[in-house]
Amino acid sequence: MTEAKDIQIDPRGYRFGAAVTLAVAVVAIVLGANTAGVIAMIIQALLFLPGATVGPQKTLQSWIFRTTIRPRIGAPKETESFRPPRFAQQMGLGFSILAVVFGLLDVAAGFYIFTGFVVFASFLNSVFGFCLGCEIYLLTKRLTTRTA
């Protein structure tokens, strides 16, 4: 996991991305555990994909932010490492895929629970700038790595 090169990104960019995620996930819940809702979550998973693999600076959301929003609000006062939001996008991608799988299997509860997780995390990130992935990264690491 330790790559040499860090990339600094504009934190407002991925907060905008989280707002997009929140909108899509809320729409998915409103549509319900049916074909329309599953399609919304498939779109969300695709939106997460570049951010989870390369980094949040490569997503469609960040491109929209760069081309239409940042020119109006100016350069950021501070930048952040791309790693925490990338980890968050990996979690988001995982939850979205699970929501899609449960939706396709007609397990409505599973669809709502995992879409609900996406709503929860993206809401905290977009509205409060709170990074859920940052808080649980160490816990997952502690649980998944055996003592050396």
Next chain:
Amino acid sequence: MIYRLIAIAVLLVGSALLYWWWQSRQGRVRQVEVPGALTSAVLGDKRGLHATFVQFSTPMCAKCPPTAVILKRVASEQPHVAHIEIDAAERLDLARELGIMRTPTTLVLDSDGVVVARMDGAPSEHQAREALKTVPPPTDYAI
């Protein structure tokens, strides 16, 4: 449809309440008693003669770099206070031993390397100073 809208509203309000509760605990200074001392060798960096901030971070932690800036500044305000940053994901042994559940978590060590206080979550500058005050003043023997 209406139930799903209500569920969304409940989820968002619940998330906000959870966030405020969590946020109110950020950086709170707790005085603790931990048996044994942490040596410079274990920490992998030199301890301060008077006190040491031991900050646990991870690469996936957005609040860790600004916390390091604050702790370094507070440490530089008085002599013989050091700031050591440890990657908790690399030093899982220490993280487990010291019960580090989230990052940043900062331990405050006295002149002997004994943990006297800890702050779970990102502290404010005020909280960092308050934490440093829990370190007993140096005795006459120290000189």
